[in-house]
């Protein structure tokens with residue numbers, strides 16, 4: 491059932507022009523009761539806000555189901571795929587492309603099997619883990635970045651910006667147990683690559699080489715962007731990593747995926763109507779919808795005037811307020827292929843920041859997605 495729904499959603503989103511896709515998805519989303527949508531468009535819709543009275547029940551219910559699903563997940567990973575890959579046994583083991591493809595396939599399988607989370611996929615939160623482990627990089631001092639996987643430790647795991655990422659780290663843990671030869675830094679970034687590709691995004695070239703480090707390499711708080719701020723802050727943060735305006739704009743399109751969670755960042759809601767499919771809809775919606783401040787008692791965020799079901803952060807809105815960012819937003823809104831190409835290049839660069847590779851760029855691997863696109 492889940493597979494049928496997923497394939498349908500995929501082909502529907504892939505074969506229609508972006509503007510139509512947005513409108514059609516919206517119409518479906520607005521008119522069809524929530525439960526029907528949950529069952530038939532598991533990976534292609536955005537949730538409505540649950541009525542207040544029902545919320546506590548839902549949270550308890552979700553907690554119970556998540557615990558059950560989590561237990562099943564660990565069991566599934568350790569048994570169905572053959573516990574502890576033989577390669578893990580030897581300290582001298584030199585993994586090949588095929589070994590990394592095996593890890594990729596295991597992550598893809600876990601994503602597919604565990605579709606009762608959030609909007610139907612752990613993909614978005616896995617991508618956020620890869621990004622937050624890399625986005626601490628400082629080009630002046632060479633500190634931070636995905637080398638080290640220091641978010642395993644306090645204080646980095648407790649930094650406000652990393653709230654909620656335990657979910658993604660826990661998702662990766664059984665895979666680490668099965669392939670003990672891979673470092674956490676490599677696994678988290680490979681997980682994010684897999685998430686993008688399995689959600690129908692572009693191929694993201696990737697190479698191994700991250701080494702796990704101890705707690706003394708944790709970065710200070712404040713290296714990741716603050717969603718309540720605008721273009722000046724966004725530029726400061728991403729220039730520190732070594733990105734230019736075009737690359738920053740290409741990266742922010744990742745907000746087509748997933749959602750904000752009130753119990754994590756304080757913000758609430760998804761950016762698009764298809765939060766588990768990689769599309770350029772973030773740019774289209776940002777440019778073409780009317781946005782107004784949401785009236786609520788949470789942090790200041792925007793909502794779309796038409797359906798009041800989508801959101802934008804003040805930091806997202808900076809990409810249309812700023813003239814230079816806005817130019818690139820216009821280009822990516824018009825041309826999904828251009829965005830895929832630039833997004834792929836910028837994500838590869840992000841995940842490689844500060845990594846002491848012993849092999850050159852030509853050794854980057856291109857994993858085969860397990861889904862047909």
Ligand code: HEM
Pocket residue numbers: 614615617618621654715716717718724741742744745747748749750751752754755756757803805806837
């Ligand atoms: C100005 C830069 C950025 C800001 C201020 C920002 C802020 C945020 C915030 C507040 C959330 C919600 C977290 C939660 O409540 O669960 C979020 C989620 C997310 N972000 Fe960003 N972000 C930025 C850039 C990026 C980049 C560069 C990527 C990836 C390339 C990314 C990928 C994601 C994804 C996939 C989610 C959804 C996670 C989920 O559904 O659990 N973000 N971001």
